Amino acid sequence: MALNKYSNADKILLAVDCIIFGFDKGGLKILLIKRDFEPEQGKWSLMGGFLKEDENLDEAAIRILQHLTGLRTIYMEQLYTFSKVDRDPVERTLSVAYYALIDIAMHDQELVNTSAQWFSLDKAPHLIFDHSQMVEKAIARLKRRALSKPIGFELLPPKFTMRQLQKLYESILDKKLDKRNFINKINSFGILVRLDEKDTNASKKGAYLYTFDKVKYDEKVLEGFNFKI
Amino acid sequence: MALNKYSNADKILLAVDCIIFGFDKGGLKILLIKRDFEPEQGKWSLMGGFLKEDENLDEAAIRILQHLTGLRTIYMEQLYTFSKVDRDPVERTLSVAYYALIDIAMHDQELVNTSAQWFSLDKAPHLIFDHSQMVEKAIARLKRRALSKPIGFELLPPKFTMRQLQKLYESILDKKLDKRNFINKINSFGILVRLDEKDTNASKKGAYLYTFDKVKYDEKVLEGFNFKI
DNA sequence: TATATAAGTGTAAAAAAAACACTTTACAAT
DNA sequence: ATTGTAAAGTGTTTTTTTTACACTTATATA
Numbered sequence: 001m002a003l004n005k006y007s008n009a010d011k012i013l014l015a016v017d018c019i020i021f022g023f024d025k026g027g028l029k030i031l032l033i034k035r036d037f038e039p040e041q042g043k044w045s046l047m048g049g050f051l052k053e054d055e056n057l058d059e060a061a062i063r064i065l066q067h068l069t070g071l072r073t074i075y076m077e078q079l080y081t082f083s084k085v086d087r088d089p090v091e092r093t094l095s096v097a098y099y100a101l102i103d104i105a106m107h108d109q110e111l112v113n114t115s116a117q118w119f120s121l122d123k124a125p126h127l128i129f130d131h132s133q134m135v136e137k138a139i140a141r142l143k144r145r146a147l148s149k150p151i152g153f154e155l156l157p158p159k160f161t162m163r164q165l166q167k168l169y170e171s172i173l174d175k176k177l178d179k180r181n182f183i184n185k186i187n188s189f190g191i192l193v194r195l196d197e198k199d200t201n202a203s204k205k206g207a208y209l210y211t212f213d214k215v216k217y218d219e220k221v222l223e224g225f226n227f228k229i
Numbered sequence: 230m231a232l233n234k235y236s237n238a239d240k241i242l243l244a245v246d247c248i249i250f251g252f253d254k255g256g257l258k259i260l261l262i263k264r265d266f267e268p269e270q271g272k273w274s275l276m277g278g279f280l281k282e283d284e285n286l287d288e289a290a291i292r293i294l295q296h297l298t299g300l301r302t303i304y305m306e307q308l309y310t311f312s313k314v315d316r317d318p319v320e321r322t323l324s325v326a327y328y329a330l331i332d333i334a335m336h337d338q339e340l341v342n343t344s345a346q347w348f349s350l351d352k353a354p355h356l357i358f359d360h361s362q363m364v365e366k367a368i369a370r371l372k373r374r375a376l377s378k379p380i381g382f383e384l385l386p387p388k389f390t391m392r393q394l395q396k397l398y399e400s401i402l403d404k405k406l407d408k409r410n411f412i413n414k415i416n417s418f419g420i421l422v423r424l425d426e427k428d429t430n431a432s433k434k435g436a437y438l439y440t441f442d443k444v445k446y447d448e449k450v451l452e453g454f455n456f457k458i
Numbered sequence: 459t460a461t462a463t464a465a466g467t468g469t470a471a472a473a474a475a476a477a478c479a480c481t482t483t484a485c486a487a488t
Numbered sequence: 489a490t491t492g493t494a495a496a497g498t499g500t501t502t503t504t505t506t507t508a509c510a511c512t513t514a515t516a517t518a
Contacts, residue, residue, distance in 0.1 A: 004267070005320050009279035011240035014323065038233075050238035053321055057312040081310045081325050083286040091234050092282055094243065096310050163465080180467070181507065203464040205514040226457065228506075392496080409498070410476065417474095432495040434483040457475070 015095040017048040022104040023155040028171035029118040040128040061098040070110040076100040161207040244324040246277040252384040253333040257400035258347040290327040299339040305329040390436040
């Protein structure tokens with residue numbers, strides 16, 4: 001077997017860009033950093049870096065995100081590979097976009113000492129290159145995902161109220177949902193456990209706290225469901 | 230603005246592999262070729278080649294598919310980028326998988342003089358590298374797609390019978406559907422036009438021929454639907 | 459103790475999906 | 489000419505899912 005190299009083919013730079021969605025009581029947000037090298041230094045950008053010879057894309061995404069933001073153990077999913085010839089003015093570069101969902105409060109500590117900042121989706125600044133297009137595609141994917149699989153485990157604190165979960169869905173789907181119908185639907189999936197504790201931050205009466213039944217939650221992630229709401 | 234190159238980053242080979250699904254009266258099939266260079270020469274493989282410096286991925290996919298099979302004007306969609314470090318034994322190579330759906334009979338002429346062959350999904354040979362994994366992922370995507378958007382325009386002849394369309398859905402979803410429920414559902418989308426012609430190939434009585442109302446079809450592709458069946 | 463605020467709860471109507479079987483047509487075989 | 493055969497065509501009922509909708513409860517605070 002002749003193991004010559006594929007000598008005629010072009011080698012190309014491969015970037016990985018990370019779209020991190022976060023959620024807190026202010027709603028759905030996106031994490032951006034100030035780019036610290038040319039071109040477009042000082043402009044807002046996704047967290048990005050280059051794939052190395054000896055790592056796969058998932059690994060690169062984790063390394064790059066951690067390097068730029070301090071965020072660890074974030075599960076990211078591959079979104080799409082962007083390949084317009086002139087997408088980067090410096091040099092031909094493809095970029096594989098990854099996205100993830102996290103609970104802002106939970107990861108706040110990791111983000112100190114970085115230039116990373118959270119932006120509400122509608123107040124995000126203009127982004128470099130084709131990063132805005134990446135974000136758009138990620139939002140579309142996130143919406144589709146929210147309708148076909150449970151969402152929230154990564155975005156909410158370990159204990160949360162029904163209203164927080166509903167707000168999360170409302171932010172992602174970008175529409176108001178009916179309180180009772182939402183509860184009925186969510187309960188029909190059997191992925192929630194109601195605790196005997198209440199959260200009194202947001203109301204005088206106090207709202208029951210819930211956790212996810214991780215086993216059932218994961219089952220539903222695999223089998224998918226139809227959150228037609 | 231300093232337009233230095235990104236000099237420290239690794240450059241890597243980028244392949245594009247094409248998964249072509251075809252449909253005819255034998256059901257859903259996949260197009261494969263005998264690989265004509267080492268390694269794995271003579272083994273079955275997806276249609277693949279390398280991305281060039283001056284083209285984007287969509288263009289590369291079209292070029293590669295046409296070069297290897299003669300197929301022209303096939304609309305392919307990006308599926309996923311595969312990046313395991315040792316996925317190609319010769320040299321570090323990433324591969325971006327693309328997939329498309331075509332009507333076998335319609336493109337038969339283009340495929341003469343190539344080593345490309347159609348295989349039923351369950352009778353496909355072992356494929357090189359991670360190509361089987363690519364095909365699996367493409368099948369999963371195809372199923373999801375069939376449930377959320379109309380499918381068939383690219384896979385069926387211009388005129389087709391209701392039963393052909395149903396068989397197409399049955400092949401993709403890999404389950405039997407009820408004839409009457411299928412017709413009612415499809416008709417509710419308003420994407421079909423019944424012609425006054427009949428097709429008598431498959432039955433003595435003859436079956437009405439249909440075409441797609443392309444405008445309504447495209448609308449439904451954009452807005453999506455819920456083919457819960 | 460009155461008020462204000464968010465939480466919690468159930469039912470009825472409408473829409474969608476699923477289950478289900480007989481008739482029609484025309485060719486082929488006798 | 490009659491009968492058999494093979495696929496096409498056609499509606500209704502039941503069940504499930506979705507939607508719309510409004511009042512009561514708990515408690516902190518004025």
